[in-house]
Amino acid sequence: MTMWLLIRVSGTYLQRLRLTLPGRCSLDHSMSFSVGSRKTTHRSRVSCSLRSSSKPQPWALSYRPLFLHTPTCTRMPIAFAGSSATSRATLSTGAEKSQSDTGIIQPKTPVPLNDVKRILGLAQSEKWRLTAAVGFLAVSSAVSMSAPFFLGKVIDTIYNSAADTDTMTASLTSLCITLTGVFLCGGAANAARVYLMQISGQKIVRNLRASVFSSILTQEVAFFDRNRTGELINRLSADTAIVGRSVTDNLSDGLRAVAQAIAGVSMMFYVSPSLAGFVLMIVPPLAILAAGYGRYLRSISKCTQEALAEATQLAEERIGNLRTVRAFGKELSEVSAYTQKTDEVLSLAKKEAVLRAGFFGATGLSGNIMILSVLYKGGLLMASHHMTVGELSSFLMYTFWVGISIAGLSSFYSEMMKGFGAGTRLWELLDRKPEFPLNEGLVLPTDQIRGHIEFCDVSFAYPTRKEASIFKNLSLVVPAGTVMAVVGSSGSGKSTMVSLLLRLYDTDLGNITIDGYDIRDLNPYWLRSQIGTVSQEPVLFSTSIRENITYGAVNPDAVTTEEIYRVARVANAYEFIQAFPNGFNTVVGEKGILLSGGQKQRIAIARALLKNPVILLLDEATSALDAENESLVQEALERLMDGRTVVIIAHRLSTIKNADAVAVLDQCRVAECGQHLELLSNKDGLFRKLMEKQAFLQEEHSRALG
Numbered sequence: 043m044t045m046w047l048l049i050r051v052s053g054t055y056l057q058r059l060r061l062t063l064p065g066r067c068s069l070d071h072s073m074s075f076s077v078g079s080r081k082t083t084h085r086s087r088v089s090c091s092l093r094s095s096s097k098p099q100p101w102a103l104s105y106r107p108l109f110l111h112t113p114t115c116t117r118m119p120i121a122f123a124g125s126s127a128t129s130r131a132t133l134s135t136g137a138e139k140s141q142s143d144t145g146i147i148q149p150k151t152p153v154p155l156n157d158v159k160r161i162l163g164l165a166q167s168e169k170w171r172l173t174a175a176v177g178f179l180a181v182s183s184a185v186s187m188s189a190p191f192f193l194g195k196v197i198d199t200i201y202n203s204a205a206d207t208d209t210m211t212a213s214l215t216s217l218c219i220t221l222t223g224v225f226l227c228g229g230a231a232n233a234a235r236v237y238l239m240q241i242s243g244q245k246i247v248r249n250l251r252a253s254v255f256s257s258i259l260t261q262e263v264a265f266f267d268r269n270r271t272g273e274l275i276n277r278l279s280a281d282t283a284i285v286g287r288s289v290t291d292n293l294s295d296g297l298r299a300v301a302q303a304i305a306g307v308s309m310m311f312y313v314s315p316s317l318a319g320f321v322l323m324i325v326p327p328l329a330i331l332a333a334g335y336g337r338y339l340r341s342i343s344k345c346t347q348e349a350l351a352e353a354t355q356l357a358e359e360r361i362g363n364l365r366t367v368r369a370f371g372k373e374l375s376e377v378s379a380y381t382q383k384t385d386e387v388l389s390l391a392k393k394e395a396v397l398r399a400g401f402f403g404a405t406g407l408s409g410n411i412m413i414l415s416v417l418y419k420g421g422l423l424m425a426s427h428h429m430t431v432g433e434l435s436s437f438l439m440y441t442f443w444v445g446i447s448i449a450g451l452s453s454f455y456s457e458m459m460k461g462f463g464a465g466t467r468l469w470e471l472l473d474r475k476p477e478f479p480l481n482e483g484l485v486l487p488t489d490q491i492r493g494h495i496e497f498c499d500v501s502f503a504y505p506t507r508k509e510a511s512i513f514k515n516l517s518l519v520v521p522a523g524t525v526m527a528v529v530g531s532s533g534s535g536k537s538t539m540v541s542l543l544l545r546l547y548d549t550d551l552g553n554i555t556i557d558g559y560d561i562r563d564l565n566p567y568w569l570r571s572q573i574g575t576v577s578q579e580p581v582l583f584s585t586s587i588r589e590n591i592t593y594g595a596v597n598p599d600a601v602t603t604e605e606i607y608r609v610a611r612v613a614n615a616y617e618f619i620q621a622f623p624n625g626f627n628t629v630v631g632e633k634g635i636l637l638s639g640g641q642k643q644r645i646a647i648a649r650a651l652l653k654n655p656v657i658l659l660l661d662e663a664t665s666a667l668d669a670e671n672e673s674l675v676q677e678a679l680e681r682l683m684d685g686r687t688v689v690i691i692a693h694r695l696s697t698i699k700n701a702d703a704v705a706v707l708d709q710c711r712v713a714e715c716g717q718h719l720e721l722l723s724n725k726d727g728l729f730r731k732l733m734e735k736q737a738f739l740q741e742e743h744s745r746a747l748g
């Protein structure tokens with residue numbers, strides 16, 4: 043018996059472990075679990091013993107993290123193997139399963155030093171602009187920090203020469219003119235810094251997005267079976283923006299805060315060492331508070347991003363399939379499902395709000411206490427003539443500056459922690475190597491390719507469902523230039539054969555060859571360029587018809603208009619395309635929504651014609667069409683099939699009469715293979731049974747229609 047378990051959440055501090063059992067399943071004895079120490083909990087083992095009297099079903103096991111540390115939100119199917127009614131298993135969570143085992147992106151515990159290096163490494167491409175920005179930052183900070191000193195001088199000038207109006211006016215005027223000039227320089231330097239930082243930030247985000255997008259697109263297809271699209275898109279859009287902001291704005295604000303805090307403290311010691319020593323006693327507790335706050339914020343941020351990704355995934359899927367949602371009248375329930383997901387984000391935001399409120403309340407209070415202390419102690423120093431009124435004013439201003447800088451530092455710290463959280467999610471994606479590279483391997487001279495296909499003893503199970511074999515020792519030969527129809531009941535693996543031939547997945551055992559070459563030795567790009575596909579639901583992109591047709595060409599820009607018209611005519615598409623007001627420039631809408639099924643297919647056929655492949659895979663190409671469309675598409679297909687090796691996957695057995703051979707899939711292998719009539723003549727044969735079943739169903743259908 044094989045059972046499956048879905049692990050929902052694993053976390054560092056386990057608070058609760060809940061197992062939801064399907065009907066008629068019981069727990070053998072109470073479940074035990076052990077959790078390692080703080081550092082090693084990602085290796086923690088959860089053991090349980092289960093008894094099932096029913097068929098295997100997905101069991102949900104959920105952990106609740108005690109607090110917010112490294113909560114990972116992944117689903118991981120775990121197989122229970124056993125032959126009796128009771129199965130025992132030890133489950134490992136988190137990082138113990140390597141990426142190659144599961145393919146699921148497992149969030150790692152961030153290693154701050156590495157993350158710091160990687161995040162800073164992103165700034166490498168913009169080093170000159172950023173260096174200039176740091177230069178301007180130094181100028182503007184120097185101006186800001188000198189201001190209290192000179193303002194103190196102004197106050198002393200006013201105070202000391204109060205009796206002599208002329209002297210005071212002259213001194214005041216010259217001081218104010220000088221200060222205005224200095225402030226102007228500071229303002230200009232600050233503007234330059236902001237501009238340069240913005241430009242660099244956008245460029246870094248652009249580069250990062252390109253790398254992440256490229257990493258996503260080059261992953262093997264099985265990766266997308268395991269990872270959710272919405273989650274990947276969230277990484278591509280939101281996480282890259284957060285990381286980009288960390289390297290530029292946050293870093294520059296942080297540098298400024300550090301520079302100003304150091305300069306401010308130095309100036310405080312310069313103005314009055316005793317007062318400075320007294321005031322700065324408050325800094326260490328503040329720093330400890332800031333460190334703790336930043337740590338918690340990082341955890342919350344990572345959780346928020348994950349919760350947001352789930353909500354995005356749901357929204358994207360439902361909006362993309364709005365017609366289905368509408369047809370079932372599920373708008374309200376979908377809104378409530380989405381709200382539930384965003385509630386998770388909200389509850390995390392509440393935790394963040396509590397943290398922020400506590401932290402900013404504490405820092406505000408500390409700041410005010412600092413000011414009060416300065417006034418109190420400074421007043422005493424003034425009374426004993428150890429300080430002038432200007433010095434006390436300067437000192438107060440520096441105290442403000444230092445307070446603001448420390449507050450800036452803590453928000454810098456929290457933003458950087460957010461950046462590390464987002465960065466960790468990006469590195470996982472960027473570091474992931476696809477199972478096989480897209481552009482390595484043999485490239486054969488095109489004129490030598492004949493298109494002889496062989497499946498030799500192929501065994502295969504989808505990586506996400508390793509327990510369910512799709513093929514076991516399947517063998518099939520499709521001689522070059524012939525048409526092979528593949529039939530079989532639903533779920534027998536017809537489409538899977540196409541996926542294997544395109545090398546979207548690798549076989550577990552056995553091999554597939556084209557002209558004697560194992561497809562694993564061939565360059566995947568090249569291999570796919572030799573294979574054309576037309577499916578029941580051809581995918582068109584939201585661009586013009588012209589671009590959708592030229593998508594099939596290696597170099598779309600080199601395709602001439604005459605060539606496009608030619609393939610459109612052969613595909614019976616020219617007339618209807620020209621009937622649109624914008625002709626070939628008509629934009630077809632998302633997934634080609636503005637076109638009918640038959641029109642989409644004829645465009646897909648034109649695209650395949652332009653590709654001029656040696657091998658053609660037709661997956662249920664005409665099954666969804668009405669009679670008129672079908673004859674147009676069929677005619678176009680026949681022209682496309684001419685002179686190529688063709689594999690047709692067909693449900694309607696009447697459409698494959700002209701195939702050179704028919705292969706019938708059953709129970710993970712080719713049960714029958716031969717010519718149409720030959721297979722029909724075998725009374726006990728599977729093909730004959732399928733034909734009879736289909737004929738019977740058709741008769742029933744016609745009778746029902748009257």
Ligand SMILES: Nc1ncnc2c1ncn2[C@@H]1O[C@H](COP(=O)(O)OP(=O)(O)OP(=O)(O)O)[C@@H](O)[C@H]1O
Nearest residue numbers: 267504506507512531532533534535536537538539
């Ligand atoms: N990406 C996938 N991951 C896991 N299992 C899959 C995946 N795609 C298909 N399967 C499973 O593989 C089996 C064969 O599917 P396949 O689509 O090849 O069948 P088919 O013969 O083309 O079916 P139909 O005629 O209904 O289109 C099915 O049981 C299906 O559930």
